[in-house]
Amino acid sequence: MLRVDKYISNATDLSRSEVKRMIKYGEVTVDDEPVTNPGQKVSGSEDICIEGSAISMPTNRYFMLNKPAGVVSATKDNNNSTALDLIYEHRSAELQIAGRLDIDTTGLLLVTDDGQWNHRLTSPRSDCQKIYQVKLGVPISPDYQEKLANGVWLEGEKHPCLPATMEVIDDQHVLLSIAEGKYHQVKRMFAALGNHVEALHRTQVGGIVLDEDLEPGDYRPLTEAEVASIHE
Numbered sequence: 001m002l003r004v005d006k007y008i009s010n011a012t013d014l015s016r017s018e019v020k021r022m023i024k025y026g027e028v029t030v031d032d033e034p035v036t037n038p039g040q041k042v043s044g045s046e047d048i049c050i051e052g053s054a055i056s057m058p059t060n061r062y063f064m065l066n067k068p069a070g071v072v073s074a075t076k077d078n079n080n081s082t083a084l085d086l087i088y089e090h091r092s093a094e095l096q097i098a099g100r101l102d103i104d105t106t107g108l109l110l111v112t113d114d115g116q117w118n119h120r121l122t123s124p125r126s127d128c129q130k131i132y133q134v135k136l137g138v139p140i141s142p143d144y145q146e147k148l149a150n151g152v153w154l155e156g157e158k159h160p161c162l163p164a165t166m167e168v169i170d171d172q173h174v175l176l177s178i179a180e181g182k183y184h185q186v187k188r189m190f191a192a193l194g195n196h197v198e199a200l201h202r203t204q205v206g207g208i209v210l211d212e213d214l215e216p217g218d219y220r221p222l223t224e225a226e227v228a229s230i231h232e
């Protein structure tokens, strides 16, 4: 059981003092009875309304953003706009980015306020596949597939990468599928193969595929099936 003023302030953007003021003006009802005491206890199963509109305790939120270039995958940045600046939602301070992209990388960026879900997606032990469309600076060589399948060794790393798969579109465009998320991983993988990445676009994370209807900078909530596709 929770105090009704605390319950409402947890469930909305309203502060406790704003809720108390609303209670004083008779704007808050519990099961159709005006609340007079902000300390009245509620369980959440009641019909709690402000000015006749029902409120409920929010559940976790999950979004996919088609990240444009020039936007950083951070909650705050002094010089650039951030991915979270593009998400217009209540309680946006609670949102976090699940799996960063570089400032020049575009495509599927996941945003949530569910820390456990974020962890499942991004922990080093997660084997969630990410798929990138990669534009390369010079044509690929025939040995890339095998080297990627064996695990490329990135500069400065103690262990080779996990096996990766590459689908060739043409000699300078490929789809790369990787299970890890090391710092600048795709760029460093192709650097290790003697190439360089000119453009990078993420299309898929686990079972979640970037919605083709989303223009760069647009976002939408994930479906229940998309959320559930990321599991232990």
Ligand code: URA
Pocket: 100, 101, 102, 103, 105, 183, 184, 185, 186, 187, 188, 200
């Ligand atoms: N690998 C990179 O090099 N950059 C990204 O943004 C994502 C994966």
